[in-house]
Amino acid sequence: MPQREDRGRGARRLVDVAAPVAAVLAVLAVWEIWVRLSGTPVYVVPAPSDIAARLMDRPGHFARHGAVTLAEAAAGFALGCAASVAAATVMAHSRAAERTLYPLALLVKVTPVIAVAPLFVIWFGFGSFPKVLIAALITFFPVLVSAIAGFRSVNSGALDFMRSVSASTVEIFLKLRLPSALPYLFAAFRITVPLAVIGAVVGEWFTGDRGLGSVIIVAHNNIDMPTLFAAIVVLAAIGVALTALTAYAEGRTLFWHESRQAQRR
């Protein structure tokens, strides 16, 4: 019986991997055939084979710029998460603080990043810092909202119990509120990790000669579509890898949570 269960689980995993891979391959095949048959010029839409050839032609170039974007996105994500969790901690404990700070956070959210990105260069210069800040800015609000909701979604019985044993605010936070908030936080992380990559790329559009954003903008100016699409492929790979990493961390951290146990069943 256990052997049959193992085989069934293995088959399910195979389908889980094979189905999206097959879908991607099918899309690429249709794309390639369409470009070839229609005679679409490479400067309008490159065929997947053109993009692959460009990637193979200059792997070091894309890896180097991809590493810059990855570092900026990761730093921005970490900064944005740290700032939003800190702000959410204060807001979750004080309605007055929430009423005061939330409108400011909303202002950050509704400010178009594309409008402030050039100003960040004037304020902070040409290095990585403005790109990290833009990535942090994009990350901030979704994590903040989820963190506030998570910190407040505690089991009332557990809260009453901790208060009855005179647990301090810090103890209640670390042992009850923070664990309760983790599912909310990881949901927000999964949403914001790709956003942080986009933030870093937007920052790179405006200045600097490093990172995939600058590769994209130069390729756009040069009407070099294979390079532009190759950079997008690398960006997509970074986004998928970071999302998978987040999901892995979520699985390791929330092994106790009912959602994980239900998945296992």
Add this chain to the structure above:
Amino acid sequence: MMRLLLTSLALVLMTACAERQDATPGPSPAADALQSAEKLVFMAGFKPQANLPFVAVYVAQERGYFREEGLDVEIRHAATGEHLKLLMSGDVDVTTAAASSVLKRRADPGLPVVAFALFGQRGQQAYVALESSGMRTPKDWEGKTFGYRTSVPPDYLAMLSANGVDRSKIREVNAGFDVRVLTEGRVDLLAVFKSNEPDTIRRLGFEVLQWSPEDFGVDNIGLTFITREDMVAGSPDRLARFLRATLRAMEDIQADPDGAVSVVMKYAPEEDRDHQRFMLQAEMADAFGPVTGAHGFGWMTDEQWKVLHEQLVQFDALPEFDYRAAYTHTILRAAREDKPRTNTP
């Protein structure tokens, strides 16, 4: 209250319908002429503003010169450099591009673009520093930070070479398109569009020093009208009529620059009129030179293209290729047929 609101709403709707009826009268001779006119789509290479080729098209449109040539010209504007792609896809028939861009796009990725009239006898770009910087010559750029846009411009490299400037002593950064990187001291030297950005910086309260490549031994040419090879081969008459109307508009612009600025303001109502006047004056100053003196407005010589090609090849902006396919005189010749040469200053 509700009745009052409904009555008001009905009145607004009735008024709107009445206005719509007024605005759509029966067929008129002008409408008939427009229906029989040949369609041509012009896309300006940037937002509405007083770049000379844009202004020539705006004026020709407003004064009815295109209609008189049997053309129904639709004017569009590019936002993010999409005009070349739209030209290639056939959505646009004529657009604008710098001569250097025409050569680059011909060389890679081999776009079949062809320039058929030159509006800038000098290049569009210059290099500026704040007057307070104390710099006077290109040699003073050594030890400074230079901000470029997207990629290091070949005419800057040519200037360094022609003036014995050691490039390794200059820090070069991609500074984006906001001139405040100069005023806020993030860079000491900035590549700018000379018809536009020096005025913007002065409006911020800073006096600037300006170096144009042509004043330092580097010849360059500027904006052109461009189209596709198949348009030149298949519709030369339509292009010639388009160009003839814009050349006629150029005469008007020369005779009455302020009137031309008024036309620009119809297309760019959000822009500052004085700034648009500055831009038009700057572009007019660069539109004429020895070549237009000898051959008339819009002309471009083989030598001008050759020099530009050699410069771009020398500084690795281009591979060697047959640059002569990038431009044609046939449209300009056809546009001038049976007409006296005009527009020479």
